[in-house]
Amino acid sequence: MLTLPNLLTLSRIFAVPFLGFLLWWPGWNAGYAMAFVLYCVIAFTDYLDGYLARSRGMVSRLGQFLDPIADKIMVAAVILILTAQGYLRGPYVGDAHVIAGLVILIREIAVSGLREFLGGTQVSVPVSKLAKWKTTFQLVALGALILGGAVHGPPPVSIEDASRPLAEQWIHVTGLASLWAAAILTCITGWDYLRVGLKHMD
Template sequence: MLTLPNLLTLSRILAVPFLGFLLWWPDWRLGYALAFVLYCIIGFTDYLDGYLARAQGAVSKLGQFLDPIADKIMVAAVILILTAQGYLRGPYVGDMHVIAGLVILIREIAVSGLREFLGGLQVSMPVSKLAKWKTTFQLVSLGAIILGGAVHGPPPGAESLVVRTLAEQWIHLVGLTSLWAAAILTCITGWDYLRVGLKHMD
């Protein structure tokens, strides 16, 4: 049962506390640089465990159970910590970028509950291409925000937010823009999944 793909998935879950530790101090640029490296490693193992499972014919029920959990744990932990440390802040709208992160978290919880409900009815809910784009934007956004912390440091206060962010924090801006793109796709794909679920809730 503990095949190599499953061990890689477990390693992603175990790496989340270390990722959180590195992100805990917003002014610690080295920590954010190390967090970015760890984040990339986690992302690579996410691709690798799926590839190995398919290539080796080792797709297991444990892997199918753990893989989405590992993804959601990491995304939720990173969004919450970046919010707490003031990194979901940007020009013009200030802290309202937190709303994009909140939309993503709500969708992840709702879709997980929906999958559990449909699983009991023996109804599968395959991942759509649009959902894969959502995941791509989501991973890019969080990675860019972490990298921005390593390169630029934390976002400035509200009094200099527009000038400094636009001039000096372009990586951070890429992250916030991608986060909103992920949030928009989250709403679209979440509604698509909900429509499938509603058909089985009579």
Template structure:
């Protein structure tokens, strides 16, 4: 059922390879600027596909199926590319910032599997307010890391490197702080989902 909301959701999925293209070269600041704008468009589309589906009364099984998949594909793709190109490195712990991204990816996979299991026994798990905050921090963090690449170029790993200092790369630093905030909330909300799931497991 290819309604307008479903077409918007599909457009988000098809836009991910294009987003990955613009983020592939770590020193291409124009590419990261275009990537940031595309990332914002994808985020706006994410809001409008759900809003239109509810407003028009066209919520469909296809849309319910595709919407979380589109979100997870984009988040996973952006995290993997930013990690590969060095944009999840930063001050104090260097490459260990990647762990925050890994935590988010593991949670997304685990919760998807858990939702599939619970759906099979007709048990729904509503999205909590804390989970919405997790999503907010997650989107802000990835957007800031991309914008940092557009404004400052490839970030530094240690203060005093030839690349930008922490003070100059404050956008990148905001991205890393938001990423760790999302990772912490990911663990909390992931445990909430798991606790509900365990009640229905023999």
């Protein structure tokens, strides 16, 4: 049951509190640098556990259960903490970037509920290529926002400060732009999943 892929998945879950601890103080640039390294390790193990499970024939029901949970726990934790510390604030629109994070969280909850419902009907919802692009933009977005905290320091405290030259905060801006791209793809893929689910609802 506790195969190497499953242990890697569990390690991702257990690493989330440490990641949250490092992100808790927005003025701690070194902490954000360490958080970025840990975030990259978590993202790599996400790829590695799936690769090992498929290549070595270690795919298990436990792994299929834990893998999406581990992903959602990390994404939700990072988005919530970055929001609380003001890192979803940016140029021109200030705190409105929080909407992109909210869209992603709503979709994750909705799709999880849909998958649980369809599981009882023996209907699977395969991951589309567009959903993989969504995940890629999402990973890049959160990673860039964390790295921006290490390089640029604390986020701006007002819309006026947030509008300072983009060259001074380009990593942070890249993260916000990628977050919006992920949010847009989230809406598209979320509707695709919902459309499949509606066909199996009375």
